Amino acid sequence: MIREQLIDALGVAAGNAGVDPLPATIELERPAHRDHGDWSSNVALATSKTVGKNPRALAADIVAELERELPAHVESIEIAGPGFINFRLADTWLHEVLESVLDAQPQTFGRSATGDGTHVNIEFVSANPNKPLHAGHARGAIYGDAVARLLEATGHHVTREFYLNDRGVQMTLFADSLAARKRGETVPEGGYQGDYLVDWAAEMPDDADPLEWGYERAVISHKTTLGRLRIVHDVWFSERTLVADGQVEEALQQLRDREMAFDNDGATWLRSTEFGDDKDRVLIKGDGDYTYLLPDIAYHRDKYSRADKLINVWGADHHGYVTRMKAGVGALGHDPADLEIIITQLVDLLRDGEEVRMSGRLGDMVALDDVVDDIGADATRFTFLSQSMDTRQTVDLGALAEKSMDNPVFYVQYAHARIHSLRARAAQAGHVATDAASRELALLTHEREIEMMRVLSEYPDVVALAARERAPHKVITWLRQLAAAFHGFYHDCHVMGDDIDTALTLARLALIEGARVGLVAGLDLVGVSAPEAM
RNA sequence: GCCCUCGUAGCUCAGGGGAUAGAGCAUUGGCCUCCGGAGCCAUGUGCGCAGGUUCGAAUCCUGCCGAGGGCGCCA
Known part of the structure; x- marks a missing residue:
């Protein structure tokens, strides 16, 4: 790849120009502005101090070294600004x-094996099995x-897991509420x-x-709703079986053996302060019941035995449990660093500008099924993935339901539909x-054609970065860029026509095929369909 | 009081050490003899405030202000 070639060449040139030691990584990036060339490096700026030269002078030395034999595709090298080294490439690199x-096709484009088969267990949703999923569950x-x-x-072996809190008082209350409804009575105090x-x-x-029946019914409800969003969990893990198998007691014994659990005030405590928590936490209450924490620790103990790395996706309202959960696994002797807890910020749900209440009784809530009914799986996924999980998101169901341009998913899908239409005509x-x-x-030398290829060239980096940072919204952003590049091309460059040479038609067909590969690959990565007609 | 996340254009959000900060929507105005107009093009004195680190800060650090969430022998 061109990037590695340029970095290698820069490394050699910088070494010859007296840069010693070479920086751990030589940075090479795409300048924001086209005038600054196709690729740009700041090595001279980054190392000038250690070399003892001013950056521009050092850059000149490095460029002189580079110019002894220009790397492939490079047309010219310039020094700009405070000492950037800018490479201007021939279009051949984009070809x-x-x-x-085209070679990769959607099945392999942008994919990599960097994960090296690491087994990652990602646990998400894990909503209580006693009521349907609501809109607040959508984001996570x-x-x-x-x-x-x-x-x-990116080459990881992934298990999608759903943890079922299927024991405890709320399950009993749920069963009582269900039974009351069956008898035609109102639900008991505090019931569902x-x-x-x-x-x-x-x-x-x-x-x-x-x-038992209600529990099973709720799980079916969860699976059905998630299935409509193309989400399929590999493992549905029951808290009940965890207790029945004796795993909770084993975990507790392990904590005791490691002197991480102790008795005080009639309760049993986790020495979580050993792991940075501000106080120790109760594992077994004075009345003999477990708190939520002990089964959770046992559950994570089990997960550690099944995977190399654990990821939990939690809502912002659970952020306070991160420290004690990590303390729990640390107390068992596991490396807390292998447990990654991702907090997603909450969503403000609006309907035509008016806030929809997310708290309180279910009657006030919007069922996730209703959201899918209103706006469809594609728009739902695209919308909830379109921004960083670190920011609070505002979603207006009314606006999305109109299938208006407020939702860019159509813009991206339209690009794909146009390509399909073009292929059929061709x-x-x-x-x-x-x-x-x-x-x-x-x-392929038109500005629009160049731009499309430039966007395509960035995809593998985007995927790698999005995976590393757990940031799928970066894929969404890229898809919008590719769609924009395609629509611009479509407007300015006809693929077929009397005045279009056959060779050019064929080249442009190859180009839109490349765009198709990108769109299909990117959309698949975020679980959105690529319709052939809209 | 302490902890976490955020504060970028009128609105919703990208950008998370680089050189002139971007998109969509909204506004205003252009573009259909021609591959799908769900499109294209133009239109903007915006990084909450103040310090600091750096050759360089929207980006990193500290403080302040503002918004949201969390600090149970609840789950």
């Missing part, structure tokens, strides 16, 4: 990029799945109010055990796809 895109659900896709695309229970009660056979006109040897990509 080479396009060739590699879609995000978790997108991160899983990114990790898979939602209308869904009326429907579930109607479905429930008379002789069914409300707890086939009709008898333009057959040509092999690498006979297509003349050198004909």
Whole structure:
């Protein structure tokens, strides 16, 4: 790849110019402005102090070394600003990029093996199995799945996991509420109010055990809703079985053996202050019941035995548990660094500008199914992935439901549909796809064509960065760029026509095929479909 | 009080050490004899404030201001 070639050449040149030692990494980036060339390096700026020269003078020395034998594709090298070294390349480097895109096809374009088969377990959603998922679950659900896709695309072995809190008081309360509905009564004090229970009660056979039947029904509900969003968990892990298998007691014993658990005031405590927590935490309450923490520790103990690295996706309202969870696994002797807890900021849900309440009884909430009904899986996924998880997100369901231009997913999908339409027309006109040897990509020199290839060239870096930073929104941003580049090309450069030379038509068909590969690959990475017609 | 995240254009958000800070929506005005107008082009005195680190800060550090979330023998 051109990037590595230039970095290598820079390293050699800098060494010959007296830079010693060479920096750990030589930075090479794409300048924001086209006037600054195709690639730019700051080595001279970064190392001038150690060499004892002013940056521009050092840059001149390095450039002189580089000019002894220009690296492939390089047309000229300039020194600019305070001492940047700017490379101006011939378009041939982009033709080479396009060739590699066509070669890769959507199945492999942008993918890498950097994860080296590391087994990552990512746990997300994990909503209680006693009521349907609501809109507030959307962000974490879609995000978790997108991160899983990114990790898979970068050579990790991924397990998607859902933890079921299927024991405890809330399950009993749920069963009681369901049974009451079945009898046509109002739910008990503090019970589950939602209308869904009326429907579930109607479905429930008379002789069914409300707890077991309701639990199963809720899990089906979760799976169905998630399935509509193309989210499929590999493992549904039951807290109940964890207790039944004796794993909770084993974990507790392990903590005791390591002197990380102690008894005080009639309760059993975790020595979490050993791991930076501001106080120790209760594992077993005075009444003998576990707190949520102990089964959670046992659960993570089990996960550590099944994967190299753990990721938990939690909402912002759980951020206070990060320290004690890490303390818990640390107390077991595991490396807390292998447990990555990602906090997603909350979502403000609006409907036509008006706030939709996310708290309180279910009656006030919007079911996730309703969101999918209103705006579809594609728009839902695209929207919830379009911004960083570190920022609070505002989503207006009303605006999205209109399928208006407020949602760029259509802009991206439209690009794909146009390409499909072009291909069909081309086939009709008898333009057959040509092999690498006979297509003349050198004909692609229009500004719009160049721009499209430049965007395509960035995709592998985007995927790598998005995966490393757990930031699928970077893929969304890139897709919008590619779609914009394509639409601009489509407007200014006709693929077929009386005044278009056949060779150019074939070259442009190759180019839009490259765009198609990019769109399909990118959309697949975020789990959004690439429709052939809209 | 302490902890976490955020503060970028009228609105929703990208950009997370580089050289002139970008997109969508909204506004205003252009572009259909021609591959799908769900499109293209033009239109903007914006990085909360103050210090610091650096050759260079929207980006890193500190403080302040503002918004949201969290600090249970609840889950």
